[in-house]
Amino acid sequence: MSLSIRDQKHNWHPYTQHKTAKPAIAILKGEGALLWDENNKEYIDAIASWWVNPFGHSNKFIADAIYKQLTTLEHVLFGGFTHEPAVLLSEKLMEILPTNQKKIFFSDNGSTAVEIAIKVAMQYFYNKGEKKTKIIAFENAFHGDTFAAMAASGISFFTEAFQGSLIEVIRIPVPTQGNESISIEALENLIKTNDFAAFIFEPLVQGAAGMVMYEGSELDKLISICKKNNVFTIADEVMTGFGKTGKNFACDYLEHKPDMMCLSKALTGGTIPMAITTFTQEIFEGFYDDDVNKALFHGHTFTANPTGCAASLASLELLQSEEMQNNIVRINKNHLDFQKHIQTHPKVKTTRVLGVIFALEIKTENQESYYGNLRNKLYDFFIENGIILRPVGNIVYVLPPYIISNLHLEKIYKTIEEALEIV
Numbered sequence: 001m002s003l004s005i006r007d008q009k010h011n012w013h014p015y016t017q018h019k020t021a022k023p024a025i026a027i028l029k030g031e032g033a034l035l036w037d038e039n040n041k042e043y044i045d046a047i048a049s050w051w052v053n054p055f056g057h058s059n060k061f062i063a064d065a066i067y068k069q070l071t072t073l074e075h076v077l078f079g080g081f082t083h084e085p086a087v088l089l090s091e092k093l094m095e096i097l098p099t100n101q102k103k104i105f106f107s108d109n110g111s112t113a114v115e116i117a118i119k120v121a122m123q124y125f126y127n128k129g130e131k132k133t134k135i136i137a138f139e140n141a142f143h144g145d146t147f148a149a150m151a152a153s154g155i156s157f158f159t160e161a162f163q164g165s166l167i168e169v170i171r172i173p174v175p176t177q178g179n180e181s182i183s184i185e186a187l188e189n190l191i192k193t194n195d196f197a198a199f200i201f202e203p204l205v206q207g208a209a210g211m212v213m214y215e216g217s218e219l220d221k222l223i224s225i226c227k228k229n230n231v232f233t234i235a236d237e238v239m240t241g242f243g244k245t246g247k248n249f250a251c252d253y254l255e256h257k258p259d260m261m262c263l264s265k266a267l268t269g270g271t272i273p274m275a276i277t278t279f280t281q282e283i284f285e286g287f288y289d290d291d292v293n294k295a296l297f298h299g300h301t302f303t304a305n306p307t308g309c310a311a312s313l314a315s316l317e318l319l320q321s322e323e324m325q326n327n328i329v330r331i332n333k334n335h336l337d338f339q340k341h342i343q344t345h346p347k348v349k350t351t352r353v354l355g356v357i358f359a360l361e362i363k364t365e366n367q368e369s370y371y372g373n374l375r376n377k378l379y380d381f382f383i384e385n386g387i388i389l390r391p392v393g394n395i396v397y398v399l400p401p402y403i404i405s406n407l408h409l410e411k412i413y414k415t416i417e418e419a420l421e422i423v
Contacts, residue, residue, distance in 0.1 A: 002026065003038050015371075025383070030057025033404040035388070045388050046412050048401045051207070051239050053270030055318045056403040062269045062314040069310035078106065078303040085309030092316050093276070096248045098257040102281040105296075106274070106304040110238035110264035111144025113275035114200070116298055117234045117260045118148040118167070120279065121198035124232070124286040127294045132197040136190055136231070139171045142208035143200060143236050152200050155208060170196075174206065175218035187222055191229045198260075199226050200234040203250035204354065207239040210395035211359035213352045216253035223256040232283070233258040238275070242266040243319055243328050243402065246355030259283060269315035274308035327402040331356045334406060335398070338413045347420045349394075359397040360416065362423055378419055385415045 003026035013024055026038040033056060035043045048054055069085060076083055090104045107113055118135060125132040135152055143149040150159050151166035170190055175183035190196065203219060206212040226233050235258035240250040251257060264275035287296050318324050335358040342360065343351045349361040364374065375391045382389040389396060396416055
């Protein structure tokens, strides 16, 4: 019996309606930008397995670091203890993070990194005797699936079952071209009420919304307004972090730096679940008190897992290598060349590129749902052709591992162009 069939007996997959979904594809091995299923069919992983795997599958450099750590110290509780991999990782991150970031809190995935940031924002004011329980977020944002992260997300069908059970979040328009002044005005009007603890955003690119992009200069204006009004800013860099936008972090494009940053996905090179939330010294000092009740009572069993820290240290070394930085530039050039070629196609509405991210919006007569017929038709076409792409409604995006070859990129582009002929 195949793995795919055996899988159906017990496993409940994410974002899946099992009554209508096809059986999951069973992957046996991966190397570089490629994956092979149980029938030995080859796939190009064009989205780095949900944006986590920039250095390729079965990366030996990261694997060796993990093995070495496992033979020394696999895990120790982080409550009351510390260890060298965590200290080294915090020091290395401080070298590349915005200079206002001074403290690191470890967790295990992007949602919990966001959850921690929102809890910290609210408790900071609570510790001062102030009540600020509301959050500002962008329309169509996605920040995760835990409760506070879900509340901050604006994709309604993900959250509609939980309305009434979530913290209060008010949304403002994304400052995309033509909406800049509307976004600024909406924020200025909200902030006058003094009810808000924080403004959370995906800097420069809204991933799950379909790689919606906006200018850093406009985000700078919004952050500046928050700083003047004592509202914390939270940059959710879970997707954009570690080179995706062409710089280490999307916030590197900004003049005004956020008060908190959320990191995960590519942090460990796609090997071990780990996340980090970073903070300014000011925020940390809001919890530094003789009163134990003002401490941040939040933790995870695998907080600062040494093996995950070792994987992260290896990933950072790869990211900062000349080879990987050149790869990011190379992929960006390939994306721009394909954009120039495809943007005049009669079925293409818009295209956009930032760093290693390429997105193409297909012209449609009606509004396409997130998991609608067009999306499913496109997804099936790509899988049949050995390409792992997960369209968002009528938007096809490419976010490949940095080690992908030009030949594999050409195949991805060619398959996207072929897909336009079936829609």
